[in-house]
Every structure is written in structure tokens, then in C-alpha cells.
Amino acid sequence: MASEYDFIIVGSGPAGSALAYGLAQSEKNPKILLLEAGGPNDDKNLRVDGQRWVTFLNKDMNWGYKTVPQEHAANREIDYSRGKGLGGSSAINFGVFTAGARGDYDEWARIVNDDSFDWDHAQARLKQLEAFHTETPAGLDTSQYVAPDPKDHGASGPLNVGFADEWESDLLPSVNLFEKAGYPLNPDHNSGNPIGASVLINSAHKGVRSTAADLLKDLSDNVTVKTNSIVQRVILVDRKAVGVEVEGGVRYMASKEVILSAGSLDTPRILMHSGIGPAGQLEKYGIPTVLAVPALGQGLRDHAFTLVAYKRTPESSSGRPSFYGTQNQAAQDAALEQWKKDGTGPWSKYACEMAVGYFKLNESFTSSSEFLALPATEQAYLNHETVPHYEVLTHLPIQWFIPNLPDEDLDAASFIVFLYNSQARGTVELQSADPTVPLLFDPKFLENEFDRRAAIDSLREVLRLAESPAFAKDTVGTIAAPPFNATDEELLAYWQQTISSSWHMTGTAKMSGDKDAVVDKDFRVVGIEGLRIVDMSVVPVLASCHTQSVAYITGLTAAEKLRKEYCL
Template sequence: MGSQTYDFIVVGAGSAGCAIAASLAKSAKRPNVLLLEAGGRNDDKSLRLSGKRCITFQEPNMNWGYKTTPQEHCNGRELLFHRGKGLGGSTAINYGLYTVGARDDYDQWAAEVGNDTFDWTNMLPRFKALETFSGEIARPEHQKYVAPQAADHGDKGALRVGYVKEWEVDLSPILDAFKEAGLEQNLDHNSGNPLGLSVSITSVSDGMRSTAADLLDDASENLVILPDSPVQRIILEGKKSRGRSDINSPDFASKEVIISAGSLDSPKILMHSGIGPAAELTKFNIPVIHDLPAIGQGLKDHPFTPFLVARNPETNDRNAFYGDPEAMAAGMKQWEKDGTGPWTRYGGQIANGWFKSDRITASEEFKALPDQMFQDYSYKGLAVFLMNQQSIGEVRLKSSDPDVPLLFDPHFLEHPFDLRACIEMYKHLLELTDHPAFAKDTIATLMQPASRSDEDILQFVKNNVSSTFHMTGTVKMGKEGDESAAVDTSFRVFGIENLRIADMSVVPVLTNNHTQATAYVTGATCADVLIRDYGLDQ
């Protein structure tokens, strides 16, 4: 395919990129938009099966297969750093929780960058425009766990989100046990206040997972979507972007190029284009077009540590399904026929919760912070997530070859607060699972620290902590003059014309949620800014 010129080129068809491309193409002036994706189409329907959402990441063609550098504070372990590949990006391989986070995070974002475009009041309408929310609960006995308010949700968006129709039989008893153990209930974690135990809103509808590719379903002819089109670098004339180049032929943008390749790959494209820390670029003989030291810095994530217990098989019926290949095959045929059946129930509806700990906030480490698989399937996996990591990582060049991934170093557990928080969180979890309401059906503990001591808990965390793959902040948004920032509040790269970045790499706050929702709204916000700047709705 020869060189073409478009009004806008969007690099990356994940949550942010799809939101940008679809919004631009649908604007009144119908600009010509090119959406480029390094991976394939991911159009196999079975990849959307809700009951297999926890294993889709194992598809080699859908995952970049990244790993971190050896983590000094995690006993030298290299951790998996999954990133989705293909249309939908990471939304095609993630677990599919649809959580928007806390209103305070967005207000903090707005305050840090000095622009109320990003505060909760302005973000909520964008969240609502993205989704079609179904608050339907199939069984009357489950209704007590949810009470969403229509004002907090949308009904016309392309992303179909809500609650799973069929719940596993042991979900309700466990919710009741945790409530009896003292956990406060939250009837809608997407109200702007996520605190408390909730039934999860998921990006699933009628047994099918919703991904960012759904935003492209009604694409018009002015939106050209090219999968299998990796971008190596941006074409620059001086300090003005003109388009993109890859191993085949270039494409040009008469207006702007928007990079939405994520926190691990947006910095790579920038650096190989000559935009980034001059010392790093020079080390790999990459001509420096613009020295921008903040690129690649500020990496944050949500590390988590697992806890696994064997449960009384009489409390659930998973063995009868997962232990019977014929039952699983019959379930697949039923799903292929009408989207129902056991594959929409098992591993479908889950619960989550966000909690504050008085013990953590009373610790010296907190006070020092600046203001700012088994044969028996009768088991439960719980996980504790550190939502407010203080360790700050980085991504760096590894090679002058643009096809070689960067070095990813999240610096997990480096900050004293993170160590203390992980210890106390795990103690809270152990106390919770010791409560008689939960413990009565626990047969054995399959995975936990050797003892309840701080030392053993910390050693367990270091040996088992993992990434949640919520990488954020490597091309951070900020005010002019902020040395830690690389883009302004209009998503424009400092010092470069007609080049914007819009994905989780620009988000200056590690939001308290499953970050796919924040990535979607980041793309939608960038689209709003571009439509405004170019008068595309006039």
C-alpha cells in the first residue's frame, strides 16, 4: 500500500486510541482518520467468551509478552508485564472489570495540571457517553447487593457494561460472610465513591466481553483501520510531526498525529523518533530532535499479592464443570448457539472492594509521605492490591532497533511505604479470612505466608507480588515548566508541533481502579480537545 495523507493519524487501537479515532471520525466535519494497530484484528468470537476472560492473555498473538527487569526488592524476580496486541489492545486480554475509580483522583488530576477538563464533574459525562450500562439483576435474592443510580451511568455508548446474569452459587454466601466480618457494603462502585465491598461491574453483556474494538463497530468510510501495521517512529520536519513510518511505507497527517500505544510503547516510539532524554538517545546513536527528560520516567502500577484457600466442595459446583470435559464442550456449544450456559457463569461475576486502613495511615511510613491451576476447583483466590504505590519506576531504551522493546523497571516495593502497606494489607486479609463466617468452609490454605510475622509476610510478598498491568505515567501530563511532565493539558508534546499523546502514559495520577475505564475516558477527552481545537463539530 502506497503512502497516503489523512487529516489525523492515531497510533494504537487500544482503549484510548479507539475512543479517539471513533470520536474524530464521527464529528460533524467527518475528517479522514487513519487508525493503526501493530497486532491483528482479534475477530475470533470465542476470544470474547466471558468465562475465559482470565486466560485470554495466554493467546500469543494477543499479548506482547513483556517482562520487567529483575526487581531488586522482589528477590530479583522478573515479573510478567502483559500488554494487549491487536484491535482492542489490552481490553481484549484483561480481566474486564469496569471500574471508574474515585472522584478525588480526577479532581487531583485537574488540580495537578491546572485544568478542570479532567475533574470529576467534567469526566463523568464522558464516562456516561462511552457506556450502555445494564443494572439488571436476574435473581431477586441478589438484588440486595446492588443499587446503581441512573444519574451515574450511560445508556447510549458502545461499551456494554453491567452485571453478569448467572452468578456462581458461592458468591452470595461469601459476600454475606465478609459483610458479617465487618466489611462495609458499597452498592455501586462506579458512583465516584468506590469504598466498600461491591459486586463488580464488568465489561460483559450476554456472555460476551466488550472491548475497545466495539467503539469501531459503526465506523464510516472516513475512518481507515489498518491492523498489522506497527509504527516505528514519527516522521518529523524539524520539530513538527508529519506522519508515521514503519518497515513498509510512510503515511502523512495534514493536521496531527496522536500516539496511543500505552505507557510501555508510546515512550518507545517517541524515543526512536528523537524525542526524549538526550543522554539516553545519544547512548544508542539516535539523533536528538528534542531533549525531553521526562519521557520514560514516572512509571507506576498496582502491584498485588495473592491468597489462596481450598474450600468445602459442597459450597460450589465447579468440580462438576471444570472436571468434566464433556460438560465444558456442551457448555461451549450452548454459548455458541445463544450466548448462555455455564461458560457465562463460571468465572463470570466477581466481587471487589476498596478499603482504607487505619493501621496504614497511622504508620510512620505513611506519615513520612509528602502531601499528595488445581484438580479440585473448590478454591477461592483472593488478592490484595496496593492502590497508591509510592515507588516510581521508569522505562529505558535497550537498543537502537525500534522493534526491540524498552527495558521496563517499575521499582516495585522500593519505597518504605509500599513495604509497610503490603504487610498491613495482608494482615487485614488474614484477619478477614479467619472470621468464622468465612473460615467455616475453608478446608486448607494453599498459599499464604509462613507465619503472621512482619518478616514472613514481607518475604511472601517479595516472592509472590505481581503487576496488575495498570502501567501509568511515563509521558506525564503537567504544567509548562514542570520538569516531570512531557505533555500539556491539551495532550500536546512539549516542544513538538502537531503531535499529541493520549493513553495511560499521560495520566499524572495512578487512579484507584481497573485502569481500562480511565484509559477510555483519557481517549475520549483527547478527542473532545481535538474536536474543539479544529472546530470539527461546527
């Protein structure tokens, strides 16, 4: 006999865990089941802060997805990693905790005609979740770099965020580099206006990474969490969701709602194998169509990035590159023992604090034919004072992005430049009748003319930064970068050869007020009773940030709506 719950949540990433956390605050204590396809991820050694750059290589924690060959990116298959186990992708991400722009959330509210999605409401939810630790290294004057307004942050939530206890010697010079090149400083990129150069807020504290699993630690006993439970389909009766079936045929029943929080790549798979989706795809693989939803699996959007790296004088770089070097295993092992003892040492310092910049491109970009060809509403959104056109990130261990780096290049500095506001609309599509087979993922990187224009112009800005006197005086060679005088064609070719996903997949089951809506503004799947989607697949805006924060906010937003609807 199948077990019955009030609510079944499928997926324990930031959205699913925040949803469970929010529902668990209900006075009426609904019976909640949270199903996670992967394992518990409960070994503390998986939380080493400095290993944020390598944890995603753990095959037990990563689904290991790839895109289809990208036509406009040298026909390469691009890594499309997704987290597996409690915490979802927050268990393997790079610890960047950025909230995005006021303009992102206000645009979401405009699109769906619901002010509950605007920035003021989104910020209030984020404050519920975060415990923002404002401490910075003792003896270091950080007042011009870190000056958050307490009213913009939470102090007692389950998610620890803040700054590393120890900063590398070249961190503040890197932030100053932006200012010397004419960019503004921003002492709090999570205030609703990220524009400017900042010291990065991390989803980590005292050397330990925070993940969505932290939201599940102290919930009441009305919440049941089951790991290693791969949901294959939703059980439907007369277009009403009544439960789910996991691999092996076990069924769990829901008296109120089934809620999919499996993400932009896997929520559509579960729906399609339940008979909900594009009829042509379902018919091709012999899946009976319960509800034809042509828009499901369409609208995939993602941020992408490329990297430039330069060889530097030993005096101008920190010990980060050599610490992560392949010849330094003994130092890494010793550092791990120190971290296990008290959370300090190199594994809580190197590549644990970064400089980040969110900037707008100049008027030549906003007056370009590619920009002016956008719909008026999109132009207005991109012109919003808080919405950046690109992002720059420093202080990563470049060995993980440039394998087999020679030892003589270990004194290095790099910039990652992120392509924002992608106008490409990719797809996720069935490729098998077997529910264990992933969908085909095609983000269509660099297919859109606007995206190519934004990629070229943002990379040119980063080259301008690297060419500035304050940086160039300590540069002794190029490791990976186009020439400073590169043509548009050369810059685009560099992107095509090096582009990577930022793993911010969004929009494959979009919430909107038009014909391509898969869910309504209350997260309900249109045409199916008792079924909702609460994850990044519904978000109609590609937010100006690393999107774990948006997923957390999405989960809490849905929890508020469900508590209200069911008078919980």
C-alpha cells in the same frame, strides 16, 4: 506516494479507540487513520466471557513482555502482558470495569490546573461510552448489592457493561462475608465512591466480552482502520510531526496531528526511535537527538497484587474450581458449544461474576512514619473520602494463578489483594537501536518504603477476613497464604515471592505543570508541533481502579479538546 490524513492515531486500545470514536462524532468529518500493530481480533470466539482468564495467554494477542528482574521481589521477572490487535489490552484483560474514585479525577484536575479532568467531566464522558445493563439473575433478591442511580450511568453507548446472567452459589455469601467482618456494602462501585464491598460490574454482557474494538464498529467512512501496521517512528520536519513510518518503510502523512496511543510501554519506544527522549539513552544507541526530554520513560507506576487461597468444604464452594480443572476438558468443550449457540452455560457463569471490595486501612496506617513521610498533597489525596488504600477481588479460577493445583484442592476459595497508591517510580528505557526491540521495563515493585508498608497492612486485612468466623467455618486447609499470625517480615516476604503486576502501567510520559511534564494539559508533546500522546502514559494519577476505564475517559477527553481546537 504516502497517503495523507487529517489525524493519525497510533494504537487501538481503549484510549486510541475512544479518541477515534470521539473525533468521528465531529460535524466536519475529519479524515482519520487508526493504525494497530496487531491483527483484527474479529473472531467472536475470542470474546467468551468465562475465558477472560485465559485469552491473555493467546500469543497472537499478547506482546508477552516481562519486567527486568525485580530487586525487591526475589529478583523475579514479572509478567508484563500487553494486548495486541484491535482493542489493545481490553481484548485480553480480565473484564473488570471499575471507574475509580472522584478523588482520583479531582486530583488529576488539581495537578494540571484544568477542571476538564475532574470527576464530573470524567463521569459525563464515561456515560457517553457505556451501555450499562442493570439486570441481575431472575429470582434473586439483589437490591442491597446492586442499586445504581441512573443519573450515574449511560444506557446507549457502544460499550456493553453489567453483570453476568447467572451467579455462582457462593457469590453473595462472599459479599456478605465482608459485611459480617465489619466492612460496608456498596451497591454501585462506579458512582464516584468505590469504598465498600460490591458485586462487580464487568465489561461483558450476555456472555460476550466487550472490548475497545466495539467503539470502532459503526464509525463513518471518514475513519480508516489498518491492522498489522507496526509504527516504528514519527516523521519529523523541523520539530513538527508530519506523519508516521511503519515496519517495512510505508509512510502515512498527517496534515493536522499525529497522536500516539500505544500505551505506557510502547509510546515511549516510538518517541525514542524518533529522536525524542533522554539524550543519554539516544546517544548510547546512535539515535540522533531531535528533542531531549529527560522525563520520557520515567515515572512508571503500576498496581500489583498477590493471592491467598484456601481449601474449602465441597458444600461451601461452587463448581467453578472443578470446571476449570485440567481433568474437565470434555465439560469445557460442551460448554463452549452451548456458548456458541446462545451465549449461556458454564462459560457465561463461572468466574464471570465476582465480589470486589475497595477499602481504607486504619489509623495505624495513616499515622505510620511511611505515610507521614509523603508530601502533604499526596497525604491529602490518600485521605480523600473516596480514595481506597487497597482492593480485594474474589471468584477467579485459581488454576491460572497456581499452576498444577492438585485435584483434591479444587474445592477452594481465594482472595486477590491489590496494592494501591504505589509511590515507586519505575522506568522504561532503550536497550537497542532496533525499533522492533521492546524497551526495558522496571516498575521497581516494593522498592519504596510506603509501598512495603501498604502491602503488609493490606495483606494483614485480607488475612483478618479469611480468619473471620463466617469464612473460617468452611475452611479445611491452606493452599497458598501466610499464617494468620504472620509478622510484618513474613508478610513482606510473601509479597516478594508472589507479587504480580496488575497490568495497569501508567505515567511514563506524564502530564503535569512542572519540569517533568512530557505533555501539556491538552496532550501536546512539549517542544514538538503537531504531536500528542493520548493514553495511560500521560495520566499523572495512579487511579483507584482497573484502568481500562481511565483510558477510555482519556481518549474521549482528548477528542473533546481536539474538536474544540480545530473547530470540528
